[in-house]
Amino acid sequence: MDLQILSQKSILEKLIEEKLKPYVKKIDTDAFYAEGFLRKLGEAGLLSSLNKSKKEYLLNEMYLVEETAKVCMTTAFCLWCHLAALTYVRQTKNNKLKERLLSSLEKGEILAGTGLSNPMKYYAGLEKLHLSAKPVEGGYLLSGVLPSVSNLGEDHWFGCIAGIKEGNDIMCFVPCNAEGLKMKEKIDYLGINGSATYACSFTDVFVPDEWVLSENAKEYVEQIRPAFLLYQIPLGLGVTQASITSIEKVCQKQNGCNQFLKKQPDDLRAIEHDIQQKLQSLFNGDSLNFRDIAKIRLKAAYLTLEAVQESMLHNGSAGYIQDSAPSRRLREAYFFANLTPTVKHLEKVLNG
Template sequence: MESCIVEKNLMIEQLIEKELKPFVKKIDADAFYADGFLKKLGEAGLFSSINKQDKEMLLDEMHVVKETAKVCMTTAFCLWCHLAALTYIRKTDNLEIKNKLLSSFENGEILGATGLSNPMKYYAGLEKLNLSAEPVEGGYIINGVLASVSNLGENHWFGLVAGVSENKRIMGVVPCNVSGLKLKEKVDYLGINGSSTYACAFNDVFIPKEWILSENADLFVEKIRPAFIAYQIPLGLGVTQASIELIEKVGQKQNGCNLYLKTQSDDLQEEARKLEEKVLTIFNRDESLNWKDVADIRLKVAYLTLKAVQTNMLHNGSAGYLKDSAPSRKLREAYFFANLTPTVKHLEKVLTV
């Protein structure tokens, strides 16, 4: 068992070294989309659910996200998008769509995206639902606009929730090339422009029933929400760990003056260790994951990540202020993470109310 873990970790390390590290600056500066890396992870069997329990599978895949985020959180974010979509397929009772997509999602042949930023905000009482669904023979007609969906491309699929009536919402998946769907690329972000993000306008898009994950989206979202949030936790932990390593690299600069700063790498490491222990604690319980327990950790990780990247900037001084420096990239990644649905303010609300 231990040798299998070592072998798998070595495989992840080699894929990151060969398929991701050479492109990091291109991803950050030129909005390069590293879909080849994501597909290689699938080809290597790192998304396989064969002979795995849900929690074991989640922890394994969260580890891949964290290792990726240490090097490039933009690509780790795309990986999260894929794993969220993969969760939808794994959890649906619609065997037709599961049989059509599951193996292709797991082996990297097809990549997926979430499409649930607006619906998650809707369920938290932050926004109105942006998509509507009209029942027709054999399926639904979808209209409306999703402002931002990431990890999209040719032969990609993504999730959606649409309102049928005041009391009914459906959840389905659609391919990017479906008739009536218009995609407009968005690359004006402070960071993560290599995430292949698009505004998605639905104009009388027909979705057949075989693409419907659930006729009761309200219940289905409750089922997928713990994993949806859990897969985000290692995004922040990866950026935090990378920041710690960057801080340690400059420990002796200017005759060790960094030692006078109030926050040191050891402080951050201890906070990260405690949060990782909390993750294992909730995963080791016999009962199923409680999404609010997961959300609480996700919120704490967001605040730790912001603290880590700010500390990293202070330790690196003017060198970190260069536009293409690793510390400035980590800073931009962390602010994106804080505003990734569920955002910090979104989490603060749902954990307080």
């Protein structure tokens, strides 16, 4: 391991210890948004793709998500949102947009969300497209409602896809302060309420050509989907590892009766290790195969659900307290299973 990687790991550990751990309960119970932690990651250079290959920055950033998810998956999910948005800007051919925003996004000066839950379901044949676009001079007018977009704030941006009545769908990058855009915060979820999630209502929002990521959204989604999905897998792996650790801590509880439960830490760790191996092997080829990534993402979702349930069983009544770490991870895992692409979405893609 070279000195640069060691230094980055040390910086990340320090940021998690100082800027995230003290706020985990507040994030979970009071819908606190750990914006400061996300900005510090960028400020520390941990989101920079400068002088890195695509493989290098993908692996580096997947590690950031995994380590964050061990402590707080809500914040790791926000980080995933930002990384997905970074992917949109990194891969666009709109150089004006890239020159304006990429550096600021990587430095954490600007944070961003994804906005692609509905379009991903649309392209899989699960939903209709919620946004429409009308071509006008110098750009488009967008109308419609996105029910849930996360990691948003007054000065944040997010990606979205809108359909044109006669023509291709377009993919745009829109600031939260755009005229005609109204946002309503959503904090009534079972968990992850500290994810800065909003319903976004568009009423003739003018999107200039400089904000258009692609004028062929379907084709563009094919390009960004691998990274979009890869960044999600460490969300589950981080929660799984934290659950295994929590099981090990209570192995002697009640005179060691946990040994009689059918699933033990080694069983879970073996599956987690297999997923990690498969994840690493994806990078051995020249390109990333979406179906291979989807299979790993689905396996990670099922493992995460199993790991948090076992953690609840092993922890017993101590885990059945509303703000306990095992119950928080249980709620996080159910969110992960329903994060687009959901378990049923992935099952349809892979087996439908």
